[in-house]
Amino acid sequence: MSKVTVRDLCKRFPGTVGADGVSFDIPSGQFLTLLGPSGSGKTTTLMMIAGFLQPDSGVIEVDDSNIAALTPNKRNLGVVFQSYALFPHKTVWENIAFPLKIRKLAPSEIDKRVSRLLELVRLEAFKDRSVTTLSGGQKQRVALARALVFEPPVLLMDEPLGALDRKLREQMQAEIKNLQRSLNVTAIYVTHDQDEALSMSDSIAIMNEGKISQMGSPEALFERPNNRFVAEFLGGINLFPITAIHSEGASHTGKLAIADAPVPCCPPIAGMSEPKWLGVRPERVRIGSPAGGHFDATVMKRTYLGGTMLYELNVADFLLAARVPTDGASPLPEVGSRVSVSWPAQSAWPLA
Numbered sequence: 001m002s003k004v005t006v007r008d009l010c011k012r013f014p015g016t017v018g019a020d021g022v023s024f025d026i027p028s029g030q031f032l033t034l035l036g037p038s039g040s041g042k043t044t045t046l047m048m049i050a051g052f053l054q055p056d057s058g059v060i061e062v063d064d065s066n067i068a069a070l071t072p073n074k075r076n077l078g079v080v081f082q083s084y085a086l087f088p089h090k091t092v093w094e095n096i097a098f099p100l101k102i103r104k105l106a107p108s109e110i111d112k113r114v115s116r117l118l119e120l121v122r123l124e125a126f127k128d129r130s131v132t133t134l135s136g137g138q139k140q141r142v143a144l145a146r147a148l149v150f151e152p153p154v155l156l157m158d159e160p161l162g163a164l165d166r167k168l169r170e171q172m173q174a175e176i177k178n179l180q181r182s183l184n185v186t187a188i189y190v191t192h193d194q195d196e197a198l199s200m201s202d203s204i205a206i207m208n209e210g211k212i213s214q215m216g217s218p219e220a221l222f223e224r225p226n227n228r229f230v231a232e233f234l235g236g237i238n239l240f241p242i243t244a245i246h247s248e249g250a251s252h253t254g255k256l257a258i259a260d261a262p263v264p265c266c267p268p269i270a271g272m273s274e275p276k277w278l279g280v281r282p283e284r285v286r287i288g289s290p291a292g293g294h295f296d297a298t299v300m301k302r303t304y305l306g307g308t309m310l311y312e313l314n315v316a317d318f319l320l321a322a323r324v325p326t327d328g329a330s331p332l333p334e335v336g337s338r339v340s341v342s343w344p345a346q347s348a349w350p351l352a
């Protein structure tokens with residue numbers, strides 16, 4: 001396992017920018033996900049690290065040595081794509097053995113390593129099958145085994161589960177994560193699926209228009225996004241327009257455009273530009289009896305989602321969302337009711 005450093009990676013295409021100053025550090029053995037909408041520069045960044053795309057500028061280091069000038073082969077990194085890119089005329093065993101054969105390992109060593117990987121991805125029984133006879137999940141496990149069999153220090157994956165249905169995708173997420181941990185390989189993973197990123201990553205870099213908008217642990221990004229793009233990309237959020245933040249000692253309040261009394265919130269992050277919004281996740285909004293909270297609202301709509309009830313509430317024509325557990329511990333007011341809205345101070349934070 002190795003640490004990876006990327007500094008100021010840039011790639012322009014005619015009329016558009018692929019990557020615009022991408023920088024990050026990944027400690028040895030950690031799992032970083034590049035998360036962002038389609039066209040945000042995830043694949044461009046990953047392909048430059050893999051060596052399939054030449055950067056205009058920037059530094060790519062694995063364990064402090066710059067690999068930017070090396071051919072993909074010389075970089076020795078494991079790569080898995082959404083399209084499995086397996087050799088269709090070869091068996092499972094031959095596909096996995098291929099990287100070892102081109103590296104001219106001894107047959108006994110090849111046997112040993114392929115057997116170990118077959119066991120890790122649970123495909124021993126399929127080793128002599130042609131890969132064309134496998135299911136999507138099995139093909140992706142062969143692709144993973146092939147990418148890992150030569151013990152690369154870093155594994156790069158570009159939307160590897162994009163072609164699978166949801167249930168299989170969730171199962172494969174867990175398998176990839178277990179494999180990455182047990183082999184202790186440093187991983188860079190690309191996806192546009194926020195749940196996948198939240199569940200698999202040690203750290204997530206959210207990409208927008210070729211730039212990293214914010215990077216941090218899944219918890220930090222979900223609980224403390226520092227800008228509107230990240231807040232909205234990672235799940236539902238209420239963004240209240242604010243006119244001012246007041247601080248008095250350790251207590252902070254925000255003046256919402258929609259309510260008279262200031263509401264409690266977190267302090268603005270040091271050095272952030274003038275906050276324009278107060279962000280509150282629907283999961284953190286509490287609904288109570290009228291006049292008992294920060295302000296009152298009318299229930300416009302409610303939708304039963306199993307574990308939670310999703311509410312749409314109206315305050316002075318501002319629509320806010322609340323998710324209330326359906327466990328019987330919280331009241332579930334009907335459409336048309338007047339309710340109060342509140343939240344714990346630490347669940348509301350200023351955003352730029």
Ligand SMILES: Nc1ncnc2c1ncn2[C@@H]1O[C@H](COP(=O)(O)OP(=O)(O)O)[C@@H](O)[C@H]1O
Binds near residue numbers: 017039045
């Ligand atoms: N080979 C290329 N030629 C021209 N434009 C490209 C090429 N590859 C990517 N782009 C453009 O660069 C931007 C980023 O693309 P990409 O890295 O593939 O995004 P993502 O993987 O996040 O969906 C997009 O606007 C895309 O159209």
Ligand SMILES: [Mg+2]
Binds near residue numbers: 042043044
């Ligand atoms: Mg892509």
